[in-house]
Amino acid sequence: MSDHAPSASELADFRAEVSGWLEEHNPADPGFLLPQTFMEVGSDQQLEFLREWQHKLWSAGYLGVHWPEQYGGRGMHPAFQNEINRELRRHRTPITFNVIGLGWAGPLILDIGTEEDKAKYIKGILSAEDIWCQGFSEPDHGSDLGNAQTRAVRDGEDYIINGSKIWTTMGNYAKYMILLARTDPTTKRKYDGLSFFLSPMHGTGIDTRPIQKITGEYGFTETFFTDARIPASCLIGGEGNGWRVAMQTLQYERGAAAGAAGGQVQVRVSIADLIDEVRSVKRDGAPLLEDPVVRDRLVQLIMDEKALGLADKRSTLGDLNSDYPMSLLLSYKLRVSEYQRRMRQYGLEIQGGLGGLYVGDEDTIAGGFWQRAYFNNFATTIGGGTSQIQCNIIGEQVLGLPKS
Incomplete structure (x- = not known):
């Protein structure tokens, strides 16, 4: 570079x-x-x-x-x-679309591979020849990555993998997975027995099952490993160091570390789009934008969006982050995803009864775009660590609050 x-x-x-x-x-x-x-x-x-x-x-x-x-x-x-x-x-x-490769696996490999x-x-x-997916969350452990139970047992020049992963984005299309698995179940600290793999997805004993979302769309799968063999060369970061490597990967995912290849990772939905939509909506025969309560809510959202943009600029200036270093970077994912949730939810509220319609209904506003955008936003407030998990991270690692 x-x-x-x-x-x-x-x-x-x-x-x-x-x-x-x-x-x-x-x-x-x-x-x-x-x-x-x-x-x-x-x-x-x-x-x-x-x-x-x-x-x-x-x-x-x-x-x-x-x-x-x-x-x-x-x-x-x-x-x-x-x-x-x-x-x-x-x-x-x-x-x-190849976001896990472009934004997480790629930067990790360039940094430590x-x-x-x-x-x-x-x-x-x-x-885009090689699609990547992520194998972190498990059905019984959710955001508790340190408690991952998928096993990886060394057998000569291979590791044998058994277990399952959930919410595997594009798992059915992926050629590779960044996989967190337990190589030593005997350690006192659960974080010490984990390892990180660049695992192939095409092989005997690896199966995926699509998961349908509330939107009616697919995109996630559950991934099953049954005596699946992967080469030992797939290990990255050294055996037993999986937690450290996973945390480094999550820094890319949550926007707290640079290195992503770039691109348009999602359809951008801004407050300007919402205002443009509102211009055509009437309530009791009058334009909705003339309603003072609506105007007040929209102005608040404009301020919130502007603050997010200014915070991004501020995060690059060390002198403006001396009180709580890394606070803006570590809180980025939480702030953006929760703002998007509030803004998209209001996009439904102002539609009144029409907000209950969905894509495919001829009476929807903008073809049901806002309904779909709102439901899809749940993936961003959950994926990469729920908003509750993000609040814990900020409280403990930025503000220095106790765990209890």
């Missing part, structure tokens, strides 16, 4: 280049429902459309531009990827 920080004019020129390319290559509406996030990819039709789009974006040099050239990136300064991401949002492009790991995995992540 280049250490040379680009000038304002260099970024402006690059942004114009990206914008011009997107104006020509941004895909048209395919005529079928596209996922709002990577957690709703539930059909082969959606998958192939999104795979083609990500490959096209990477081939043009607009994905992972700050990742090393020898692994498929361009070795540029991260500021260039930031400009790309802004243009992707502005042009409302489809999502770059061997040269063999980097050569084997990174380019396939960027090109």
Whole structure:
């Protein structure tokens, strides 16, 4: 990665280049429902459309531009990827769906993987040839990752895996999984007996079962390991160090660590979109925007969204974070997901009785977009650690509060 920080004019020129390319290559509406996030990819039709789009974006040099050239990136300064991401949002492009690879597995491998790991995995992540999923949560333990019971037993040059994982996003399509498994069940501290694997998903003894969401869409699976053999070379970070590696991975997932390849990871829904929607809604014959209570709620949401943007800028200035270092980064996932929940929920409230309709009903506002967006947001307030777990992290690691 280049250490040379680009000038304002260099970024402006690059942004114009990206914008011009997107104006020509941004895909048209395919005529079928596209996922709002990577957690709703539930059909082969959606998958192939999104795979083609990500490959096209990477081939043009607009994905992972700050990742090393020898692994498929361009070795540029991260500021260039930031400009790309802004243009992707502005042009409302489809999502770059391989998020677990682009945002979590890829940065981890680049940080602690061997040269063999980097050569084997990174380019396939960027090109969308290799889809990745995550094997952390288990049916009986939820967010208590330290209590994972999926077993990995060393047998010569292999590990034999037994157990199951739940909420495996795109598990039925993935080629690889970042897998947390217990290699030593005898340790006194549950965190000490875990190991981290870059596990293949195609092999005897590995099966997935799709899970239907409240939206009617798929995207999650439960994954079952039954005497599944994976090469010992899949281990990353050393045996028994899985908890440390998992925590490093979660820093990428929760936005507290940099390194993600970039892209448009979800359809951006902003307060401006909600206001545009409200303009066409009337109550008792009068425009809803004339209602002072509605206006007050919308202004509060505008303030909340503006505060999130300013907090992101503040997080890069150390002098403005000296009281509670890392507080903004560690709270990012909680703040954003809960704001999105409140805003999308209000998008339903202001529809009145029409808010009870759903996609496919001809009387829905915006085709049921807000209903679908609201239900899909539950995945973001749960995935990567529930909002309650995030509050515990902030209380303990930022504010220094006791566990009880």
